[in-house]
Amino acid sequence: MVTVTVTGVSGLPIIHKGDDVAALIGARYRFSDGDILCIASTIYSKSKGYTKPLSAFIPTERALRLAKLNGEDPRFVQAVLDASADIIMEHPFILSELPFGHIGVRAGVDQSNIEDGNVIFLPPDPMKAADEVRKEIREISGRDVGVIITDTCGRSFRRGQTGNAIGWSGMVAIRDFRGDTDLFGHVLKITEEAMVDELAGFANFIMGESNNGVPAVVFHGCPAWTGHDNLYFTKNEDITRSLLKKEMISK
Amino acid sequence: MVTVTVTGVSGLPIIHKGDDVAALIGARYRFSDGDILCIASTIYSKSKGYTKPLSAFIPTERALRLAKLNGEDPRFVQAVLDASADIIMEHPFILSELPFGHIGVRAGVDQSNIEDGNVIFLPPDPMKAADEVRKEIREISGRDVGVIITDTCGRSFRRGQTGNAIGWSGMVAIRDFRGDTDLFGHVLKITEEAMVDELAGFANFIMGESNNGVPAVVFHGCPAWTGHDNLYFTKNEDITRSLLKKEMISK
Numbered sequence: 001m002v003t004v005t006v007t008g009v010s011g012l013p014i015i016h017k018g019d020d021v022a023a024l025i026g027a028r029y030r031f032s033d034g035d036i037l038c039i040a041s042t043i044y045s046k047s048k049g050y051t052k053p054l055s056a057f058i059p060t061e062r063a064l065r066l067a068k069l070n071g072e073d074p075r076f077v078q079a080v081l082d083a084s085a086d087i088i089m090e091h092p093f094i095l096s097e098l099p100f101g102h103i104g105v106r107a108g109v110d111q112s113n114i115e116d117g118n119v120i121f122l123p124p125d126p127m128k129a130a131d132e133v134r135k136e137i138r139e140i141s142g143r144d145v146g147v148i149i150t151d152t153c154g155r156s157f158r159r160g161q162t163g164n165a166i167g168w169s170g171m172v173a174i175r176d177f178r179g180d181t182d183l184f185g186h187v188l189k190i191t192e193e194a195m196v197d198e199l200a201g202f203a204n205f206i207m208g209e210s211n212n213g214v215p216a217v218v219f220h221g222c223p224a225w226t227g228h229d230n231l232y233f234t235k236n237e238d239i240t241r242s243l244l245k246k247e248m249i250s251k
Numbered sequence: 252m253v254t255v256t257v258t259g260v261s262g263l264p265i266i267h268k269g270d271d272v273a274a275l276i277g278a279r280y281r282f283s284d285g286d287i288l289c290i291a292s293t294i295y296s297k298s299k300g301y302t303k304p305l306s307a308f309i310p311t312e313r314a315l316r317l318a319k320l321n322g323e324d325p326r327f328v329q330a331v332l333d334a335s336a337d338i339i340m341e342h343p344f345i346l347s348e349l350p351f352g353h354i355g356v357r358a359g360v361d362q363s364n365i366e367d368g369n370v371i372f373l374p375p376d377p378m379k380a381a382d383e384v385r386k387e388i389r390e391i392s393g394r395d396v397g398v399i400i401t402d403t404c405g406r407s408f409r410r411g412q413t414g415n416a417i418g419w420s421g422m423v424a425i426r427d428f429r430g431d432t433d434l435f436g437h438v439l440k441i442t443e444e445a446m447v448d449e450l451a452g453f454a455n456f457i458m459g460e461s462n463n464g465v466p467a468v469v470f471h472g473c474p475a476w477t478g479h480d481n482l483y484f485t486k487n488e489d490i491t492r493s494l495l496k497k498e499m500i501s502k
Contacts, residue, residue, distance in 0.1 A: 002259040002457055002465065010252045089490070103408040115435055152444075156407045156491035157354040158415070159484055160425045160445030162452070174411045184366055193403075194411030195456060201413070202453035205446060205473075206253055214253065222456075233410055239340070240407035243494040 004221045008206040008214035015215075017049035022136035025216045031143040036222055037133070038148045038203030040215040041166060042113055042120050044129050050121045051114060052079065066090055076111065079119050083107035088241055089248035100126060101232040102166050103241065105154050113213070122151060126167025134169040146170030150200040150207075156240060163204025165196035165231070173197075176227035195225055255472045259457040259465035266466075268300035273387035276467045282388060287397040287473055289454035291466040292373050292417060293364055295380050295400060301372045302365060303330065317341055327362065330370050334358035339492055340499035351376060352483040353417050354492065356405050364464070373402060377418025385420040397421030401451040401458075407491060414455025416447035416482070424448075427478035446476055 009029050015021060021043055031037075045051065059067065059074035063081055067074035069091050077094070081087070084096035084107045096107045108122040123129040126149045134147040149167035154160075165173065175193040203217040235241065260280050266272065272294055282288075296302065310318065310325035314332055318325035320342050328345070332338070335347035335358045347358045359373040374380040377400045385398040400418035405411075416424065426444045454468040486492065 001261045004257045004457065006255045006257060008253040092490075112437060113435065116437070157484060157489060158445060158448065158482055159488075160443040160448070160482065162445050162449050164409070184364065186363060186367070192411040193455070194409060194413050197409065197411070198413050198452040198456040201449040202456075204444070205449040205453075206255065231409055231411065233408060237410075238408060239343075239499070240491050240495070243498055244491070247494055248490070 002221070002223060004219055006202065006206060007218045007220070009216040009218060010214050012043070012215060015043045015046045017047065017051070019047045020136075021047045021216075022133050023140060026137060026140040029216075029218055031137060031141045031145050031218070032220060033144045034146075034220075034222070034224070035143065036146040036148065036171070036199060036219040037137065038150050038163075038200055038217045038219070039133065040207060040213075041108070041122050041126065041149050041151045042110055043215040044133070044149060045120050045123055046114065048123065048129075050123060051118055052121070054079070054117050054119060057082070066094060070094070076109070076119065079121075080107045080109050083109055083121055086245075087249065089244045090250060091248065095244065095248075097241075098122060099124065100166070102126075102151070102164075103232075104151065108151050108153075108166075122166060123149065127169070128167075130167040130169035144170070148196055148200055148203070150203055152204055161204075163197075163200040163202075163207070165200040168196045171196065172225070172227045173229045173231040174227040175225040192227070194231065195227070196231070253472070253474060255470055257453065257457060258469045258471070260467040260469060261465050263294070263466060266294045266297040268298065268302075270298045271387075272298045272467075273384050274391060277388060277391040280467075280469055282392045282394040282396050282469070283471060284395045285397075285471075285473070285475070286394065287399060287422070287450060287470040288384070288388065289399045289401050289414075289451055289468045289470070290384065291458060291464075292359070292377065292400050292402045293361055293371050294466040295384070296371050296374055297365065299374065299380075301374060302369050303372070305330070305368050305370060308333070317345060321345070327360070327370065330372075331358045331360050334360055334372055337496075338500065340495045341501060342499065346495065346499075349373060351378070351417070353377075353402070353415075354483075355402065359402050359404075359417075373417060374400065378420070379418075381418040381420035395421070399447055399451055399454070401454055403455055412455075414448075414451040414453075414458070416451040419447045422447065423476070423478045424480045424482040425478040426476040443478070445482065446478070447482070 054075040057075040057078040063078040067077040086097040089095040110120040130147040305326040308326040308329040314329040318328040337348040340346040361371040381398040
């Protein structure tokens with residue numbers, strides 16, 4: 001039987017700029033080769049200083065308009081606009097695409113788990129962030145682990161957030177079953193499984209969001225898989241994105 | 252530290268109508284109180300005979316039109332239409348709402364992992380199905396376990412399928428953080444987490460889809476949570492649904 005052990009790494013301090021997240025985790029968990037470490041994007045961003053005080057944002061006219069429309073702080077809305085490569089929906093909340101391809105509510109800009117009057121941005125290059133943490137873990141522990149940077153996201157059709165992967169290293173995002181057959185020898189119609197999101201989702205389950213949050217989770221014993229890294233739809237493929245973009249932006 | 256052990260229950264035979272899925276799993280896994288068992292909807296449906304030969308479907312005009320549009324067997328399209336309470340999108344694939352509230356591609360009708368020329372339907376009442384399996388596991392093992400019925404689904408914005416919960420028993424679907432504070436004492440903005448989908452997603456990771464599939468996965472050691480069961484948006488809340496319904500149905 002396949003058995004995977006999933007451990008929430010507890011006892012991490014509140015992270016500040018300059019903290020070495022990989023070293024702090026490595027001091028609390030003994031890694032094995034093949035382990036997969038999921039870390040919340042917030043702690044990575046805080047360690048790198050991807051945060052700003054709200055007072056640093058001077059709202060543009062668009063930010064003022066959307067702040068009024070959605071009942072939010074215009075400086076916060078400006079932070080969201082600054083973080084966005086493309087706005088897909090303006091109301092009832094801003095949905096936008098980030099420069100690295102992820103589509104997220106309020107561009108993933110977070111006012112939780114940081115001192116009042118500050119915001120946390122997603123890492124500008126989460127793939128590089130995952131590579132970097134992976135390399136550091138290898139230097140500290142001598143072990144070859146996979147790393148996933150996670151964010152908490154809403155979705156269509158279903159209430160409630162789940163964890164998604166926004167950066168990964170040491171694995172491919174999608175398991176590709178193309179050419180595989182099922183129990184009866186038919187070639188499978190479901191051919192692509194978003195493995196990194198299924199890991200990030202359960203990591204998020206373990207992490208929690210509140211004051212007893214655990215921002216690092218390790219999976220031990222996951223079977224390996226092959227596939228590809230094309231996790232994000234292209235604009236032409238994405239029916240929902242096209243419709244939202246067409247209808248939900250004021251002219 | 253929180254540690255959860257996740258086990259794929261292997262060695263299950265191919266399931267046929269009349270098989271006792273709970274007994275087959277119970278013979279291969281020793282449950283503890285508080286374990287959460289995820290089972291693939293396909294094996295539950297097969298055990299209950301929620302399958303039909305394609306030859307049983309006489310395509311209507313709409314099925315013939317959509318079969319041509321999407322390049323599918325008209326009898327299969329008719330099976331999808333029969334299983335749907337509401338069609339949300341017709342092309343490039345049918346997206347529909349099932350009577351129990353789930354929105355799924357091709358109404359979750361499956362041609363994989365069943366003998367040629369047959370289709371598997373989702374259980375008509377997956378909440379009742381989860382209750383029933385839970386009760387049976389309790390009778391067999393004397394243990395109080397949670398049960399989740401899973402399905403593999405696509406999503407907006409991101410390529411690849413993930414596992415979702417379509418029925419659950421012994422837990423609430425959504426963890427509700429309302430009123431909780433974060434590390435700095437702010438009241439949290441992210442207040443609802445779809446716990447059952449994060450479990451179903453990682454169960455799907457362990458299950459796989461192909462001929463080495465493992466249709467039952469047990470989580471041991473999950474912390475409990477409180478919240479509610481309103482996993483599905485109402486029609487008015489669901490922006491994506493409204494837009495798809497408006498634009499993607501031929502007039």
